[in-house]
Structure formats: C-alpha cells, structure tokens
Amino acid sequence: MSKKKPAHQFTVDAVRTFDDNGEAHHASSALNANARKIASQYRRDTMSPVMVSGVLRVVEFLILCLSGTAIFIGYVGTAGAPPAYYAALILLGSATTVAALEVANAYQIPRLRQPVFTIGTVVAIWLGVLALMSLAGFFLKIADDLSRVWLGSWFLTALVLLVSLRLVMARLIRRWSRNGSMERRAVIVGGGEAAEKLIRAIEQEPYNDIRICGIFDDRDNRRSPPIVAGYPKLGNISELIEFARIARIDMLIVSLPITAETRVLSLLKKLWVLPIDIRLSAHANQLRFRPRAYSFIGSVPMLDIFDKPINGWDSVAKRAFDIVFSILGIIVFSPVMLATAIAxxxxxxxxxxxxxxxxxxxxxxxxxxxxxxxxxxxxDPTAKNAVTKNDPRVTRVGRFIRKTSIDELPQFFNALKGNLSLVGPRPHALSAQTHNLLYHEIVDGYFARHRVKPGVTGWAQINGWRGEIDSDDKIRTRTEYDLHYIENWSLWFDLKILFLTPVKLLNSGNAY
Known part of the structure; x- marks a missing residue:
C-alpha cells in the first residue's frame, strides 16, 4: 500500500465550515479559507518523475562515455588502433546501452525505486553490449589492435559506477517521494461512491507517485459526502480552478461515469483553461475500450481528455531555446537599446x-x-485606457518606438529571466479591457491562453493582430490565434514565428 496522505489533518467540522451554506455558496468562485490554507501547503514546485528519469538517462550515458575515455587516455594513449576506433566504440556502446535499458523499462520510477530488480538487467545489457562490440571488432578486423585491458577495465569500471548510481537514486527517489519533492499532485472531481472506489484503487497501487490533495464536487453534502476515503470535499468546480493554480496541481481525475455526458462536458468546459492533465477515470465504468485508448496509474485505467501543453522535455527544449535566442537578441540589439535609452x-x-x-x-x-x-x-500601468492614434500621452520618441516595437526589446531580459518566453501568447495587462469589459468577460475560455508562458512575440502578432483592441471581435480573434499556437506548438513553429516577426512588424498600421 502506498497511501499518500497530505500533510494536514482533515475533520468533518473543517469541511462543514464552507459547505453549510448549501447551493448559495456554490455560486461563488472565491476559494474558502480551509481550501486556501490547504492549497498554500502545496505552493512549492515538485520534480517531475519524467524529468528525473530523463536526467538519469543523460547521466548514465555520460558515465559510460567518460569512463571509457578516461581509461583510454590513461592506459592506451596512441598505441594500437587509431583513437577514432575507440571513440566510435565508446559512443555507440554508450548509446546502445542506454537505449537497451530504455526498452527494458529500466528507467521507470517504480523500478528505479527498487534497484534489486534492475541491477540484473543492467549487468545483462552491459555485458551484451560488450559482446556486440567485441563481435564488431572481429568483423571489422580491428580486434587484434584493440586493447583487451581497456575493454575489460571499461566494462568493470562502468558497471560499478552504474550500479552505485542506481543504489543512490533508489534512496533519493524514496526520500523525494516521502517528503513530497517528487510526486504528481491530483484532485478528484466528483465525490461519492465512485470517487471512493477510485481512491482505494489508486492507493492499492504500489509505489505510485500520485498525491491526492482533495475532492471537488458541485453537489451538496446530501448527495456528495464531505469526506470520502479520508479526503475532504474542498469546494465546488469554480473554486477548483483557483485551488489548482495555487497548489500547482498536475492532474485532475474526473470520477464520473462516461454515460453522464452532459455533466462531464459541463465540467470540461470550465476546467480546460488550466495548464494540467485532465483524465476521466475508467475504473468503474462499464464501457471498455482497447488498451491503447487508456493511460494508467499503475493498473488503474484513465481516458486522456486534455494534456498539459509544452510539458516534460518539451518545456526543457523551449527554455533552452529562450535562453539561447534571448542572449543573441540582447547582443544583437544592444546598440539599438542603448540609443533608445539615450533618446x-x-x-x-x-x-x-x-x-x-x-x-x-x-x-x-x-x-x-x-x-x-x-x-x-x-x-497607465493598468492599461485601463488603451493607447489610441495620436494619443497625447505618448512622447515623440514613444510614437516611433511603439510603431517599430522597439519599446518591447527589454523583454529579452524577461525571457532570459524566465517569466516570459520569446514566443507565446502576448501578455495582457491585468485591467486591459474594451468597451468597459475585461477581456475574460468578452471571450469564453480566455484564460486558456495562459496555459503556457506568454511571449515577447506570438502567432497572433505576426498575423497582423497587434496594437489597439477596440472591438470584441479583435480580442476574440487574437485568442483564437493564441489557442491555435498552444495546440500546435513545436520548436519549428517557434522558429518560424521568431524569424517572421521583424518582417511582419514592418506592417504596423495598428500600433500607436
């Protein structure tokens, strides 16, 4: 059993403080005090299991490469076969080993947690790769020139390092799981008997990385108990959105039957604005699909409804993209920024x-x-009053730098810092509005554009949607372009937008 209880204690009285008002309370989207207190305990970011196993792959590849290279330099030198032969064997042997360990599921967190079950796999695969390298040397007729001492020393050294690393990683993973540093935080949507069965099934999975943080349900206590399987009902679905943002929730698990189509669709319409994975529990459903249709928490089946955009290694690639091109942008445009500051x-x-x-x-x-x-x-720090054509508040230099978007160049430092990306939906001011209505009051699902980091430039901007927003249709169209970008993101898409930006900004008729 691996039941993960949150760090706080739950009582019926604590839950009742926000639910005794019944349906009238449900009309409010403000997070109740008890739920806010619980959410604040989860403010700290966690390590992604996907990232941990990914980093381990890189580290093991480096261990294999560096140990083989070090022994070559220390023992072989320039004697025997050319260094290029050794380099090729080291790179191919290291890559083949990591790839074979991946195929053998040796990087799965449950197996890393129990290294006794994977050490035999590591030994067998590394020994098999050694045999393949020896066979390759024989067929290439370089076996006699290769140092057998080097090959044997590399095998033993790398094996000791790999086994030692996996023993250390097992201790670290168990520690991170205990203290909450590495977990996926989940909220159950929907209460009652179905939620209880789901929670029990998840808790029975050995070594799962799910921490259930609470339950949210629009139904009152008569139809949905305030505590299910030891977890509290923290509020309604509208409150869940704020809770998920504060507590940095990773996954929402909807515990409703697929046959309740209307209610499920109503929930998803509210929840899709969040940058998290949304799963529909198939544990208690009578309908059964092909196994490939499911994702699993242990053996508990889930139907994938929404995935967090730009997640895992995609987020690492995008962050590296931002750092590299932000530094290049700062270097290239530093004379322009200096001249602008003086002007x-x-x-x-x-x-x-x-x-x-x-x-x-x-x-x-x-x-x-x-x-x-x-x-x-x-x-106007709040941007309540949008800048219009010939706006008297704008300086002479200001008109030029706004027209050419030079005023945005300091945002390279935002992108380098990490609160902006180079490419993404443009960030809007908190009070930005048109016709005295805030943008989210005009566009249904407006906040879905915040599922990724905002950008210095974006897909909407290079398609001509920049400058003054003086109609409802303009903000709706911008949002459509932003959502298209999020759903179709790739590094190539980012590159396309980035390199088209200077060209498209020449046509800046809407920028004042």
Missing part, C-alpha cells in the same frame, strides 16, 4: 524603463519591462 532621456524626464504588471503563466502576475513611451505623469 528617451533627451526627449522627456523620467526613467528609461516602464514596468507593467500583466497576466503570466497559469494566471500568475508578472512584471514586464518596456521602454517608456509615455510622459511619466500620464503613464
């Missing part, structure tokens, strides 16, 4: 930079840098 200082009194709070990833508030384009006493 702003000469044109009007006040600071060179303007800082504005905007919506970031997961609706968090971030501070975005821009070159100041307005007179200091007329700046």
């Amino acid at each position: 702003i200082k000469l044109d009007s009194a006040g600071p060179v930079l303007f800082k504005q709070k905007r919506h970031g990833f997961n609706n968090e508030t971030i501070e975005v840098y821009k070159f100041r384009s307005m007179y200091v006493d007329q700046c």
Whole structure:
C-alpha cells in the first residue's frame, strides 16, 4: 500500500465550515479559507518523475562515455588502433546501452525505486553490449589492435559506477517521494461512491507517485459526502480552478461515469483553461475500450481528455531555446537599446524603463519591462485606457518606438529571466479591457491562453493582430490565434514565428 496522505489533518467540522451554506455558496468562485490554507501547503514546485528519469538517462550515458575515455587516455594513449576506433566504440556502446535499458523499462520510477530488480538487467545489457562490440571488432578486423585491458577495465569500471548510481537514486527517489519533492499532485472531481472506489484503487497501487490533495464536487453534502476515503470535499468546480493554480496541481481525475455526458462536458468546459492533465477515470465504468485508448496509474485505467501543453522535455527544449535566442537578441540589439535609452532621456524626464504588471503563466502576475513611451505623469500601468492614434500621452520618441516595437526589446531580459518566453501568447495587462469589459468577460475560455508562458512575440502578432483592441471581435480573434499556437506548438513553429516577426512588424498600421 502506498497511501499518500497530505500533510494536514482533515475533520468533518473543517469541511462543514464552507459547505453549510448549501447551493448559495456554490455560486461563488472565491476559494474558502480551509481550501486556501490547504492549497498554500502545496505552493512549492515538485520534480517531475519524467524529468528525473530523463536526467538519469543523460547521466548514465555520460558515465559510460567518460569512463571509457578516461581509461583510454590513461592506459592506451596512441598505441594500437587509431583513437577514432575507440571513440566510435565508446559512443555507440554508450548509446546502445542506454537505449537497451530504455526498452527494458529500466528507467521507470517504480523500478528505479527498487534497484534489486534492475541491477540484473543492467549487468545483462552491459555485458551484451560488450559482446556486440567485441563481435564488431572481429568483423571489422580491428580486434587484434584493440586493447583487451581497456575493454575489460571499461566494462568493470562502468558497471560499478552504474550500479552505485542506481543504489543512490533508489534512496533519493524514496526520500523525494516521502517528503513530497517528487510526486504528481491530483484532485478528484466528483465525490461519492465512485470517487471512493477510485481512491482505494489508486492507493492499492504500489509505489505510485500520485498525491491526492482533495475532492471537488458541485453537489451538496446530501448527495456528495464531505469526506470520502479520508479526503475532504474542498469546494465546488469554480473554486477548483483557483485551488489548482495555487497548489500547482498536475492532474485532475474526473470520477464520473462516461454515460453522464452532459455533466462531464459541463465540467470540461470550465476546467480546460488550466495548464494540467485532465483524465476521466475508467475504473468503474462499464464501457471498455482497447488498451491503447487508456493511460494508467499503475493498473488503474484513465481516458486522456486534455494534456498539459509544452510539458516534460518539451518545456526543457523551449527554455533552452529562450535562453539561447534571448542572449543573441540582447547582443544583437544592444546598440539599438542603448540609443533608445539615450533618446528617451533627451526627449522627456523620467526613467528609461516602464514596468507593467500583466497576466503570466497559469494566471500568475508578472512584471514586464518596456521602454517608456509615455510622459511619466500620464503613464497607465493598468492599461485601463488603451493607447489610441495620436494619443497625447505618448512622447515623440514613444510614437516611433511603439510603431517599430522597439519599446518591447527589454523583454529579452524577461525571457532570459524566465517569466516570459520569446514566443507565446502576448501578455495582457491585468485591467486591459474594451468597451468597459475585461477581456475574460468578452471571450469564453480566455484564460486558456495562459496555459503556457506568454511571449515577447506570438502567432497572433505576426498575423497582423497587434496594437489597439477596440472591438470584441479583435480580442476574440487574437485568442483564437493564441489557442491555435498552444495546440500546435513545436520548436519549428517557434522558429518560424521568431524569424517572421521583424518582417511582419514592418506592417504596423495598428500600433500607436
């Protein structure tokens, strides 16, 4: 059994404090005090199991390469076969070993947690790769030139290092699982008997990495008990959205029968704005699909409804992309930024930079840098009043740098810092509005654009949707482009947007 209880204690009285108001309370989306207190205990980010196993692959590949190279340098030197033969064997042998361990599921977290079951696999695979290298040397007629001492020493050294690493990793993984550093945080959507069966099934899975943080259900206590299998009902579905953002929830598991189509669709319409995995429990459903249709928590089947966009190694690749191109952008545009700073200082009194709070990833508030384009006493940090054509608040230099988007160049530092990405939905100010309506009041599902980091440039901008938003249709169309980007993201898509940006900005008729 691997039942993971949250760090807090649950009581019926604590749950009753927010549920005694019945249906009237459910109309509110403000998170109740008890749920907010619980959510705050999960504010700290966790390590992704996918990332941990991925890093281990890289480390083991490096161990194999470096140990083989070190023994070659220390023992063989330039004698015997050319160094290129050794280099080829080291690289191919290391890559083949890691690939074979992957095929043998030796990087799965449950198996890493119990290294006794994988050490035999490691020995067998490494020995098999050694045999393949020896066979390759024979057929290539270089076996007589290769050092047998080097080959044997590399095998033993690498084996000791691999086994030692896996023993250390097993201890670390067990520690990280106990203290909550490595887990997937989940919330059950829907209570009652179905939720209880689901929770019991998950808890019976040995070594699962799921931590259930609570239950949310729109039904009152008469139809949905306040505590199910030891976990509290923390609120309704509207409250769940705020809870998931504060507690950095990784997965929502909907515990409703597939046959309750209307209710499931109603839930998904509210929940899809969150940057998390959404799964529909198939544990108690009578309908059965082919095994490939499911994902599993241990042996508990789930139907995948939504996946968190740009997750796992995709997020690592995108972050590396941002760092590399942000540094290049800062270097290339540093003369322009310096000249702009001087021009702003000469044109009007006040600071060179303007800082504005905007919506970031997961609706968090971030501070975005821009070159100041307005007179200091007329700046509008909330962007409640959009800049219009010939706006008297904009300085002479400000008109030029806004027209050419030079005012956005300091956001390279935001991207380097990590609260912006180079490419993504453009971040809007917290109070941005049109016709006295906030954007989320106009566009149904507007906050779904915050499932990824906002960007310095984006798909909507290079398609001409930039500048003043003076109609409902403009913000709807921008949001459609942003959602298209999120659903179709790739590094090639980012590159395309990044390199098209300077060309498309030449047509800047809507930027004032």
